[in-house]
Structures are given as C-alpha cells and as structure tokens.
Amino acid sequence: MLDVRKSLAEFFGTFLLVFVGAGAVAFASLTQVPYQLLVIAATFAGVLAFVILTIGGISGAHINPAVTLALGVSRKLRRELIAPYLFSQFLGGIVAGYVLLIIFPSGTGSHYLGSTSLASSVHPWMGFTLEIIGTFILVFVILSLSRRNLPLRYQATIIGSTLFLLIVIFGPLTGAALNPARSIGPALASGFLENLSIYILGPATGGVLASIVHKRV
Secondary structure, three states, X not given: OHHHHHHHHHHHHHHHHHHHHHHHHHHHHHHOOOOHHHHHHHHHHHHHHHHHHHHHXXXXXXXXXXXXXXXXXXXXXXXXXXXHHHHHHHHHHHHHHHHHHHHOOOOHHHHHHHOOOOOOOOOHHHHHHHHHHHHHXXXXXXXXXXXXXXXXXXXXXXXXXXXXXXXXHHHHHHOOOOOHHHHXXXXXXXXXXXXXXXXXXXXXXXXXXXXXXXXXX
C-alpha cells in the first residue's frame, strides 16, 4: 500500500508540474505576456517547490525520470520502486498534456501546448549537450541535498531556485526541459515530436552522469 501511495504521489506531482508549467508556456505564448521567460521560470520553480513541500515526505517528490534514474544508480532509491516511479511520472506528464489539449489550441500559437523546442540557432547535438549539462546541475544539487537531510522547506527553496536559474539560462536555447516527462506529455498531445529524443535521452544521461560524479566526489 505504501508503494502505491508513492507511485500516486509521483503521478500527481508530475501531472501538476507539467500541467501548470507547460500551461504557463502555452498561455504566455498565446497572450504575449511581458517578461515571458521569467514568468515561465518562476512558474516551474514555484510548482516544483510546492510539490516538494506536499509530497516530499511521501515519495521524495522526484517527479522527474532523470532524478529517479540518478537515485536508482546511486542506490538511494529501492530498486523495486524505479519502474513504478518512472511509469507514474511518464503517465502524469502524458495525462497533463492531453488535459492541456482540452484547454489550449494545439499549434504554433500555444507553442504546441508548451512543448520544448530548440532555438533555430541550436544544432540538435548542441541541444542534447545543453540538456545533459542542465540536468546534471539540477540532479547534482538534488543528490547533494539528499545527503544532508534538510527540512523540506529548505530543499524546496534551493531546488526551486536552481530550476529557476537553469530555465533562465538554458530556456532560450532548448526550452530547458531537464525532465523527460515534462517534454513527452505536451509533445504527444500536440503531435509536435521534433527532437523529442533529445529531451528524453539528454536529461536521462545528465541524471546518470550526475549520480556517477556525485558518488566519486
């Protein structure tokens, strides 16, 4: 029963992150709100902090397959939880994407339901590398905090702030997914599958590399 609670927490946490975060991208794209990048970055950071505070005590609030893979590699997550966590996260992202499809038009106006995409000047290999680097930083911070057993409010503040900065830095180049579940939901719902493999393999690679380096450091 406890494992079911953990999986459900990961599902709802990922759903909320993708629904609100990608929804903010779609809304900002349609309405042309000022300071779009800062608004989007603050939205994702705020949702992530909220999720950590609400379900962190249940599942650890991974809500990101890259984080789950990293914790699995570093043996900070029980092996039998890896598959249920990954399934719940991807399902949460996909469901969020199709709920967004009900609310927003699927097209360039909504940035394909807030899908992640590369800037025209960014080559796919560069985008792949940037997603690895960004995810590496995010996951390394998470792994470092996991060793210190800090109260959830401090974890939420630090991790949320880290995500905010990463989106501000990498967002104009790759959209700063740093999370395969965040990309796959809007992409599948909108049919915008361009470079989707970058946003799945890049963060996964960055998460695993962060785990390996963290163990050695």
